[in-house]
Amino acid sequence: MSKIVSGEEFTRAQKVKKWFRKYFFEGQHLEKDAVEELTKLPENPTFHDLLFIKHRKYVAMLIPFLLIHAVWWSSAIRYNFFRWYHDYWHMPVVMTLGAFVGGMTSEGAGAVAFPVMTLILHTAPSVARDFAIMLQSIGMTSALVCIVFMKVRIESRAVFLGTAGAVPGFIIGIHIVDPLMTGPQKKMLFVAIWTAFAFALALLNSQKKRPTYTKIPEFNFWKGSVLLLTGVIGGIFDSFAGSGIDVSIFSVVTLLFRVSEKTATPTTVVLKGVNAIFGFYYRAVMMGDVATDSWRYFAVTVPVASFFAPLGALIGSHFHRQVVAALVYVLEAATLVGFLLNGPSWQLLVCGTVIILIGCVFFHVLANLGARLMEHIESREKPSLCSNSAA
Template sequence: MIFIADGQLKSVNINRSMIYWVPLFLFWLIWSVSLGSQNILIVFENYWQSSITMIAGSFVAGATPLGGGAVAFPVFTKIMQVSSSDASFFSLLIQSVGMTFATLFFISRNTMINWKVIRYACIGSFLAYPVSFIYISLENITVRFIFSEFIVFCAFIMLWKKQNQHLKSKSMYWAVLFGFFGGLLTAKIGSGCDVILYFYLVFICQYCAKDSIPTTVCFMAINSIYASVWLLFTSTPSEFVVGSWWASAPIVSIGAPLGAYVLSKLRANQTVIMIISIISIEVLSSLLFAPFSIMNKVTILITITTLLIYTVWQKNVKS
């Protein structure tokens, strides 16, 4: 056993915390110098709506497996009437900042991240992006419907499954497969691969809901960077996307790590309640504001009703 004096231990913790604070300082310095004081005011004046949206979006990105795009995409497309392609592009670009800093924050606090699962899942997701960008053409409203249905299942899975303390050994081929489907979804709406990896960790591997989130955050950060680079090389972002990024980038660099910090302070059941609440808001907003067909809305309501009945029945059987 190795004993470390209090002073030495404090020094180690301070040095490790620099993994987050030094990049954050450099990022803010580069951001402010690149824009200049006059342009900073202009950017915030023109794109303040994006900044406000990402205050909530970045917190969700760091504290849950949903990603900042799960907030940005519906708000931009439903409320701000931004095109789905711009909303998706922005989601990927801004998550490249926020979720990267959240990952650095987790690393600086020595939080457990399952790098093996991430490596295998990235094999699948990295293969999926060119397939989705080039060969798959779906209406974004269809993808949004699929996503809404999927996260409804995720919410109820968190209610059904008994959370274990240790990750069970599962074939990594499943991680590749789930990563691939996550990449297909993320290429269309700017988020989703973290939710699908969360599904894999909690449902397939029966991992603790709270402890799986840092892994999904890191996975989404890597995928956001990869997809953003792909898009920047193959297309040109609109003025709205660029301006919104400049106005939101410094906010998410702090907001996502703040969400990560709050996550570290919550108990597992509190984390589940928070995630289910956010999912409920997203699904409800989709039913109220998204231009779904009547059939799509009825399908979502039937799914929720069926899962509620099944959940109540399961609890009665166990009791």
């Protein structure tokens, strides 16, 4: 009897281990040359092989960490950043999680920073936006370096075309769209749009074992135009919330073009890092009106972001795509609850509900179009496969 019980327990433990390995240790999706380097690694590797091939992912984390901390510590000692921790300690604590989640998911650290600062700390949206952009220029860029150095697979065309649209979109948004909205309206719009996106992503992932691609299939002019236009819209969202280009591109490449979250997530991290640098430059240099609070929040949070964002990118690159999607659901649910607990006016609640419903319909249509595109591609591939097998 005891042997049977122990056998059942052993089987149960095996199932748990298999489940855990499937969802949390699925492995990285690397570029072809990186895979070839690992498979051809000699039995007695050289120091170079160990450093830049076998243990590449750990070196990838160390590079941005050491560079940024060297600059930060020398600056912090010279200008005494430490005196600001007494009043601005909240964001280093929050961004320990925020930067980690930002590097791991399609939503940058700004998706945590903006709602926390506006809904919980009641900071002005402009201060929260600038801080989010500035911090992501450090955290998401650190994750970018980590991803590129690890040679994790990304959709480079989405990065290039998304950025080409986001730059003018950000400039248009910062000068035209942002001044038209009040602080509460910005909070409502941020929460409503991302809640609708989370719903659409959950709906898509309810389809068990749906086929996905590692790159945008049959890339052509109209698909590039869609990415460019999406970049413009995402840049406008960035201009008032400090976050948007990443989720906008993520939604299009996953829902419409059916790219796997395993590829789409690091793609949006790289995209966000590039655009955060531009946003930081434009606000701090070209406009020159970044608030003092944003600078001080930024100064005390840099060490946290430069470590936890690439750590999130490293760990997230091993997760199953459904785990990455689940993290998005949790993040959006927490943001929605935070918004409701702040007691918004009934007008904002009505507007937010309408936007969520419209967003759900839009993303649902986008997902259906993606399904039709995928069926169209597969219907053309099947005859060629049949002819090849007949030959």
